[in-house]
Amino acid sequence: MDSRRKFLRNAALIAGSAAIPNSALQAREKSPEKNFIDGDENSPYKNTYIKNIFVTENEFRGARPVLVPAPTFKQAREILPSPIWKGNQQAIDMYWRAWEIAIGNIKDPAPQSGFTCSYIDTAYNGNIFMWDSTFITLFARYGTRAYPFQQTLNNFYAKQHPDGFISREMWGKTGGDCFHRYDPTSTGPNLIPWSELAYYQQFGDLGRIHKIFPVLCAYYQWLRLNRTWQDGSYWSSGWGTGMDNQPRVQKQYNPIYSNGFMTWLDTCLQQLYIGKILVDFGFYTERWQEIEDIEEETKFLKKYIKEKLWDPKTAFFYDRYADGSLGTLKSIGAYWALWTDILDQEELKRFVAHLSDTKTFARKHPVASIPADHEKYQADGRYWQGGVWAPTNYMIIAGLKNKGFHELAFDIARKHHQQVMEVFKNTGTFFEYYAPESTEPGFLARKEFIGWTGLVPISVMFESIFGITSNLQDQTINWDVRLLEEHGIERYPIGKDGLLSFRCGTRNNIKQKPDLVVESNVPMKLKLTWGGGSNIFEIKPGTNKF
Incomplete structure (x- = not known):
């Protein structure tokens, strides 16, 4: 029996959990959360959950709130890492201003929201976002001694559904999900384990890995059950990928809300990468035997992506349409492949070379989210139609370093940091994203965005310009x-x-x-x-x- 069939069989057994003498599951059924339906105990929807056994171990669900008062920026500054860069005072000023905004964005959960921890706000619309919070905690971990920023992610764990689902966006005031779990835009990208791995490598908190392991495995398995096609590939949507308006689906489908009956490249790559992280977590916690299905799927995804989504002629990865043909957009999302071992060295060189191509991705402010030779490319960025974004740039820069392209990583990091700094010099603040062809914010980009743009003055400077990284293990x-x-x-x-x-x-x-x-x-x-x-x-x- 192949791993996918075995996984589906086990899920069916869990669905009939009344026949399983599992004390943890029975205890959960008797708990006050037994009516937890789609994120709201007063939901109008009938209970259609296929329960995931890992969720019964989720200690964050129903936990008492832990409120940690925010320090003043003056207090935090005495504890936070302090950079030195002779002749670059503007970069130092930008660094400290990013932390000042970040400290100011610390919030306590709203009463009755069900969130369990004080957290750093996404700084967008008052809601919390899975995609944003992952990248925020990737830079905020450097401030752990001043404030426990990593607990921001606990609020997502606290809202996990009985089947493993976690919404990608939740209302800040009520704590409810912004989407029904079967909505094509309801969740993703699955990147939280990346942040947790970085935190573990820096601080070595094995106790946290033990606590989050079942939560993250259940969410991964939910995606596998509910976000795959018959061939085992993954699908998503514009909102589900976090790259809202990229022109990826065929014209008859909505680019933001529809899955387009398409295999979504970045989702497949992310599941491959995250699956391997979870297997590592399984070894750290001595529970790897419980997720052999995930390990088997990483082997399948590696083979599938190379055979079905890689085009050797253009040396690029693409989405796949329902008829088996490949998409036409060279999306920045393809560079999640830098976090996998799909390509051999020669293929990797050709793939990476696109980042230096002045006709496509190498703009005045690199890296454009779609290539400049695409018909939908916009000089002002127009969100994900060319905009330059801190999270995807961070993914590319760190990924290049992982693959040994240190010179290119440094070059992109330096140019990206310089452009953000010039806009900061002119405006005194940070923006949600930036224009690729000029030293300006992106079209209608939100300002004071710390927010994931904190990656640039903090993580990019430390890790890719100064070149300092660590691994406690x-x-x-x-x-x-x-x-x-x-x-x-x-x-x-x-x-x-x-x-x-x-x-x-x-x-x-x-x-x-x-x-x-x-x-x-x-x-x-x-x-x-x-x-x-x-x-x-x-x-x-x-x-x-x-």
Whole structure:
């Protein structure tokens, strides 16, 4: 029996759970949440749930609210990491302004909303968004010592349905879902595990992995049961992908609300990537045997995407229409492939080369969300018809680094950061997205957007311009030095109590070996690379000079 049939069979068994002597499930049936229907106990809909056994372990459902008062920005500033970049005071000012806005966006859950934690608001319309919150916590983790920003994601876990569904957007005032779970726009993208992995790699909170593992597995399995076609590929919608108005579906379908009877490339790629993360979480928690269906599906998706969605002639991935033909749009969503191992090295080079093509993605402000030679491309961005977005740029930059394209990653990061900084210099604030052809906000873009745009002044600067990343599980700091100016970070957090300070002196050229000073209260390993070579050093508690 193949893994997909086995999974569906098990789901059917769970649906008949009265015959399963599972005390956790029986306890859930007796709980006050037994009438939890589609996110609202007063829902007018009949109960059609196929219960997922993992949801019975979800400790966030029905938990008492945990309210953590927000610090003042002045208080937080004394704890937050502090960047150094000689001759670039504008970048430093932009960094601190991003944190000031972020601290100001911390909210307590509305009474009776059912949200369980204080959280950082999406800064869009008063609601909370799965897609936005994932990227917000990817930069906010650097502020964990000042505030527990990661608990923002707990509010999504608290609202998980009995079958594993989690809505992509929830009303801020009531906590209810904004969509019925069977609406094609109701959920996605499935990226929260990416943020949780980054948090775990930096802080090593294994207890959190144990708590979130069943939640994330149940949500993944819901998508598999409810968002796949007969051939096992995934579908979504414009809203479901987070890239609302991209011209992807055929003309007879609505680009925002319809699935277009189409296989959606980015959703397939994300499920492949997230499935592998969950398998890793399974090993960390010694529960990998319980999700062999997910591991098997990652093998299927890798094969399917390469055989059905990759075009070797154009060296690009595309959506697939119902008749088996490929879509025509080169979407930025294809670059989720950088987080997989689908392509061999030569194929990868050709695929990545599109990012340097001045006829398509390489604009004044890179990276455009659709190529400039497409008929729907707009010079002012027009949302996802060419707009430059912090989340997708972060995905591309970090993905390029993962695949060894360090020079291109640095180049895109530097240009992206510079353009955002120029707009900040002119306006004093940040925007939801940016125009690709000019140093301006995108068309009708919301301002004061921290929001995911906090990725640019914080994460992009730390990780891809300064080149400093960490992995607590390997006890390693990676420092890829590319700047010539003096730069560094003070109060960099690692693990439960670790604090490090990094400083690199001024250099005359890229091949000159950097002079580094690293202060630490914990032992770590430093993997240093620069234009002239690489080296590995042992960081000892105290002051280290390399």
